[in-house]
Amino acid sequence: MIKRNTLVKDLNNLMNIYDYQDYGPNGLQIEGRQEIKKICFAVSATRASVAKAVELNADALIVHHGLFWKFHGPKTLTGAFYHRVAPLVKNDINLLGYHLPLDAHIEYGNAKAIADLIELTDLKPFGDHKGMPTGVKGKFKSPIDPAELKTKLEKVLSHSVIHSSPNEDKIKSMGIITGGANGDWVQAKRDGLDSYLTGEISEHDWHEAREDNIHFFAGGHNATEQFGVQYLLKYLQAKYPDCEYQFISSENPA
Numbered sequence: 368m369i370k371r372n373t374l375v376k377d378l379n380n381l382m383n384i385y386d387y388q389d390y391g392p393n394g395l396q397i398e399g400r401q402e403i404k405k406i407c408f409a410v411s412a413t414r415a416s417v418a419k420a421v422e423l424n425a426d427a428l429i430v431h432h433g434l435f436w437k438f439h440g441p442k443t444l445t446g447a448f449y450h451r452v453a454p455l456v457k458n459d460i461n462l463l464g465y466h467l468p469l470d471a472h473i474e475y476g477n478a479k480a481i482a483d484l485i486e487l488t489d490l491k492p493f494g495d496h497k498g499m500p501t502g503v504k505g506k507f508k509s510p511i512d513p514a515e516l517k518t519k520l521e522k523v524l525s526h527s528v529i530h531s532s533p534n535e536d537k538i539k540s541m542g543i544i545t546g547g548a549n550g551d552w553v554q555a556k557r558d559g560l561d562s563y564l565t566g567e568i569s570e571h572d573w574h575e576a577r578e579d580n581i582h583f584f585a586g587g588h589n590a591t592e593q594f595g596v597q598y599l600l601k602y603l604q605a606k607y608p609d610c611e612y613q614f615i616s617s618e619n620p621a
Contacts, residue, residue: 406603
């Protein structure tokens with residue numbers, strides 16, 4: 368069992384949330400019961416993930432995408448949004464969300480997890496949002512053929528990958544910022560990298576990255592951000608082994 372305040376303090380400090388100027392609040396977003404015995408994890412706080420957390424009798428739900436965003440502005444608790452929030456409140460379930468801090472974390476982040484899976488080495492912080500990193504960059508042990516890397520990414524992500532390819536040269540390095548960071552391939556160019564991975568790609572970025580000799584790989588927003596919360600699961604499981612933990616997957620193909 369973990370006390371709610373202990374869990375929140377632990378993860379807030381681990382994620383270094385106070386150094387980020389994010390698009391929404393990090394940490395505890397909905398306060399539930401004080402004693403936590405079962406924790407569920409999901410990429411996003413959706414109606415489906417919330418319903419599953421209720422079904423599993425979770426005491427807390429930890430997500431990458433929480434409920435509150437600056438770009439949405441004030442929202443009334445009505446309609447679809449109500450049906451996300453109400454089950455958490457009615458069932459006394461804590462909701463914790465970690466956005467940019469979980470993207471960038473050098474040990475437990477989304478980008479770090481993918482870097483591990485594709486065997487990048489010499490990892491360093493990468494990207495910039497108001498002075499803070501948003502991903503990681505690294506080098507391949509041996510230069511890899513672009514087509515081979517695309518196949519490897521599709522296997523790791525369990526998702527199709529769009530590849531904007533400027534040439535057939537083997538790839539030596541990669542910058543990774545997961546999710547919707549399609550415009551940040553320019554930071555890979557700036558850092559002297561020859562490839563970039565994120566979740567989404569726009570029409571103009573497909574052309575511009577190619578023309579600027581950057582291999583751009585886009586593997587899906589949800590698919591590239593499914594790993595950070597699972598790393599947090601393993602972190603908490605090792606630290607608080609008496610609790611129960613479960614990851615809730617999403618069918619979102621985007």
